[in-house]
Amino acid sequence: MATQKLLLLPGDGIGPEVMAEVKRLIGWLNGKGLASFETEEGLVGGSAYDAHGASISEADMDKAKAADAIIFGAVGGPKWDGVPYEVRPEAGLLRLRKDLGLFANLRPAVCYPALADASSLKREIVEGLDIMIVRELTGGVYFGEPKTITDLGNGQKRAVDTQVYDTYEIERIARVAFDLARKRRNKVTSMEKRNVMKSGVLWNEVVTAVHAREYKDVTLEHQLADSGGMNLVKYPKMFDVIVTDNLFGDMLSDIAAMLTGSLGMLPSASLGEVDAKTHKRRALYEPVHGSAPDIAGKGLANPIAMLTSFGMALRYSFDMGALADKLDAAIAAVLASGLRTADIKAEGSTPVSTTQMGEAIIKEL
Amino acid sequence: MATQKLLLLPGDGIGPEVMAEVKRLIGWLNGKGLASFETEEGLVGGSAYDAHGASISEADMDKAKAADAIIFGAVGGPKWDGVPYEVRPEAGLLRLRKDLGLFANLRPAVCYPALADASSLKREIVEGLDIMIVRELTGGVYFGEPKTITDLGNGQKRAVDTQVYDTYEIERIARVAFDLARKRRNKVTSMEKRNVMKSGVLWNEVVTAVHAREYKDVTLEHQLADSGGMNLVKYPKMFDVIVTDNLFGDMLSDIAAMLTGSLGMLPSASLGEVDAKTHKRRALYEPVHGSAPDIAGKGLANPIAMLTSFGMALRYSFDMGALADKLDAAIAAVLASGLRTADIKAEGSTPVSTTQMGEAIIKEL
Numbered sequence: 113m114a115t116q117k118l119l120l121l122p123g124d125g126i127g128p129e130v131m132a133e134v135k136r137l138i139g140w141l142n143g144k145g146l147a148s149f150e151t152e153e154g155l156v157g158g159s160a161y162d163a164h165g166a167s168i169s170e171a172d173m174d175k176a177k178a179a180d181a182i183i184f185g186a187v188g189g190p191k192w193d194g195v196p197y198e199v200r201p202e203a204g205l206l207r208l209r210k211d212l213g214l215f216a217n218l219r220p221a222v223c224y225p226a227l228a229d230a231s232s233l234k235r236e237i238v239e240g241l242d243i244m245i246v247r248e249l250t251g252g253v254y255f256g257e258p259k260t261i262t263d264l265g266n267g268q269k270r271a272v273d274t275q276v277y278d279t280y281e282i283e284r285i286a287r288v289a290f291d292l293a294r295k296r297r298n299k300v301t302s303m304e305k306r307n308v309m310k311s312g313v314l315w316n317e318v319v320t321a322v323h324a325r326e327y328k329d330v331t332l333e334h335q336l337a338d339s340g341g342m343n344l345v346k347y348p349k350m351f352d353v354i355v356t357d358n359l360f361g362d363m364l365s366d367i368a369a370m371l372t373g374s375l376g377m378l379p380s381a382s383l384g385e386v387d388a389k390t391h392k393r394r395a396l397y398e399p400v401h402g403s404a405p406d407i408a409g410k411g412l413a414n415p416i417a418m419l420t421s422f423g424m425a426l427r428y429s430f431d432m433g434a435l436a437d438k439l440d441a442a443i444a445a446v447l448a449s450g451l452r453t454a455d456i457k458a459e460g461s462t463p464v465s466t467t468q469m470g471e472a473i474i475k476e477l
Numbered sequence: 478m479a480t481q482k483l484l485l486l487p488g489d490g491i492g493p494e495v496m497a498e499v500k501r502l503i504g505w506l507n508g509k510g511l512a513s514f515e516t517e518e519g520l521v522g523g524s525a526y527d528a529h530g531a532s533i534s535e536a537d538m539d540k541a542k543a544a545d546a547i548i549f550g551a552v553g554g555p556k557w558d559g560v561p562y563e564v565r566p567e568a569g570l571l572r573l574r575k576d577l578g579l580f581a582n583l584r585p586a587v588c589y590p591a592l593a594d595a596s597s598l599k600r601e602i603v604e605g606l607d608i609m610i611v612r613e614l615t616g617g618v619y620f621g622e623p624k625t626i627t628d629l630g631n632g633q634k635r636a637v638d639t640q641v642y643d644t645y646e647i648e649r650i651a652r653v654a655f656d657l658a659r660k661r662r663n664k665v666t667s668m669e670k671r672n673v674m675k676s677g678v679l680w681n682e683v684v685t686a687v688h689a690r691e692y693k694d695v696t697l698e699h700q701l702a703d704s705g706g707m708n709l710v711k712y713p714k715m716f717d718v719i720v721t722d723n724l725f726g727d728m729l730s731d732i733a734a735m736l737t738g739s740l741g742m743l744p745s746a747s748l749g750e751v752d753a754k755t756h757k758r759r760a761l762y763e764p765v766h767g768s769a770p771d772i773a774g775k776g777l778a779n780p781i782a783m784l785t786s787f788g789m790a791l792r793y794s795f796d797m798g799a800l801a802d803k804l805d806a807a808i809a810a811v812l813a814s815g816l817r818t819a820d821i822k823a824e825g826s827t828p829v830s831t832t833q834m835g836e837a838i839i840k841e842l
């Protein structure tokens with residue numbers, strides 16, 4: 113069995129706690145001979161800033177480039193509210209995305225039947241929900257230049273951010289969305305604000321062209337991002353795959369995740385382009401939830417989103433779909449048996465800690 | 478009684494139908510001697526484009542500048558999907574906002590008790606909900622330059638939009654939010670993405686400073702716009718007044734409106750600065766819902782959002798709060814009596830047309 117190199121970046125807040133459960137799982141898989149993962153660890157976010165004044169060190173960036181996949185916890189917290197913009201915790205994550213070319217962010221929003229009642233939406237609206245949000249991750253207003261604050265004198269400052277998209281960036285993310293749709297329910301909804309933004313006009317034009325040229329078998333629909341957001345709240349089951357830009361994707365994927373009632377369960381994958389020679393792609397896997405500093409260090413965090421993110425790594429980076437399926441089944445079984453971390457507790461359920469949840473899932477495996 | 482000049486801009490889709498009910502109400506108010514409104518009418522959006530190739534004519538812009546308030550229906554529809562960007566229906570609305578300096582967009586998201594079950598959210602989450610979203614309306618990515626699509630050759634184009642905010646723009650919208658909060662539950666939540674956008678950094682800094690200088694009695698909270706969106710879906714009642722930029726406000730106010738189950742009921746006001754001499758401010762009132770081309774011309778549209786928008790005009794432009802209260806009470810009574818347009822129909826309710834709903838409300842008055 114070929115050895116696979118993983119870089120683990122636990123980050124801040126609950127990151128280290130949930131990462132501990134991934135390490136437990138990796139240890140178990142290696143021990144059983146089901147996989148051969150070699151792991152390294154690095155610092156990112158506030159913990160990297162505390163250690164060496166940058167939100168990720170050059171040495172850790174090098175490790176990230178050399179890894180077959182990166183498993184990422186979460187970054188940020190009030191402790192670093194005052195640090196300069198350039199070295200704020202999030203900068204480490206944004207640099208990883210940009211420098212590794214991880215342009216395709218896949219965020220499934222799935223409603224676990226056992227958790228449907230945890231949603232603020234009515235059960236019938238979200239039960240069985242299964243949406244895939246494909247968010248462009250290395251372009252748009254996140255990285256466009258200029259991105260500045262200028263002092264204009266007289267107590268006035270001017271802040272500028274720039275949303276930029278080139279044709280090729282839209283083409284490649286559209287292809288990711290259409291390819292995924294073919295393996296799902298064959299429908300893509302593209303969202304932008306073409307009625308207000310030139311990037312929305314180009315987005316709409318390019319997605320339409322890619323569809324017409326290469327994916328006529330897939331149903332394509334366009335929605336304005338604001339009414340798309342409304343539809344997400346009102347008729348979420350109308351969607352299969354949603355493809356959208358970096359900023360709209362940030363908002364819409366969080367809202368979609370919240371609808372499901374399963375925020376503590378949801379993974380994400382950030383993928384680069386497939387290398388023509390090696391057929392490999394760079395990839396980073398992280399839970400959708402953040403660093404949750406308010407509950408950090410208390411054993412309250414739900415490790416499932418982190419574990420399902422690792423499951424996505426098995427699927428997308430290591431072609432171990434069968435193992436990923438088993439992991440999903442083990443998680444479902446543990447939930448069905450009534451074990452719950454605090455975020456998903458329900459009447460009659462058995463409260464467990466982060467560690468107990470991780471152990472139970474491995475036991476089930 | 479001083480005569481008040483209104484410009485009515487019905488626009489496209491269901492705009493003319495719902496505007497007809499405002500005209501009925503104005504006629505009734507004038508007839509009873511309760512008000513003295515003088516109305517003019519103009520074209521905006523696709524209907525203006527069809528008439529004279531622009532989304533609003535110079536003559537109608539002049540009327541808008543001369544009016545004491547503008548009552549606006551809705552613009553847009555698939556009929557004009559192919560028209561050039563510069564003259565698309567929305568351009569007329571955006572020009573009105575910008576040229577009249579209507580920087581403060583007030584969007585109440587209120588859950589009408591009679592309609593709580595129409596929400597996709599659980600009744601207990603939305604019942605009694607009463608949020609005021611204060612959206613900056615003349616800045617940000619909507620109007621920043623450059624806003625271009627450039628041909629790069631080789632089949633590549635580059636689209637650019639620019640998000641720009643100056644200190645004074647943030648200061649004045651923050652004041653609107655704090656002033657409103659003082660008359661409500663005394664809490665303001667400011668939303669931006671300071672972890673990614675320089676405009677978010679400045680936004681946060683300026684709102685914080687205005688608060689510290691002038692509004693220490695009001696509670697101020699900051700949320701990142703993505704987690705703010707999550708909270709809106711999960712814990713909407715944590716909010717009183719939300720203040721945010723043009724694009725986040727577009728998304729978040731639509732989502733908030735959808736939560737209430739009362740989209741067909743919700744008004745908005747867009748206000749300019751108070752003139753130091755006349756103490757007047759320019760103002761445009763429009764329903765939150767759009768032009769709904771799919772149901773246009775069928776008598777299916779709910780006129781209540783348009784009528785409550787007119788009610789906001791009574792309140793904010795004409796100091797006729799008592800009359801606005803009566804209008805609200807009449808609407809509540811008609812709903813309680815079980816009359817419903819199609820969008821808010823419920824078991825056991827009496828289906829009525831746009832006109833019948835308008836007539837019933839006047840009868841109740």
Ligand SMILES: CC(C)[C@H](C(=O)O)[C@@H](O)C(=O)O
Binds near residue numbers: 703
């Ligand atoms: C942490 C932050 C920079 C990040 C983003 O805005 O992309 C997060 O919200 C996310 O969605 O991954």
Ligand SMILES: CC(C)[C@H](C(=O)O)[C@@H](O)C(=O)O
Binds near residue numbers: 307308
């Ligand atoms: C019609 C459109 C230009 C407009 C906007 O994006 O502001 C609308 O969505 C709104 O919210 O008033």
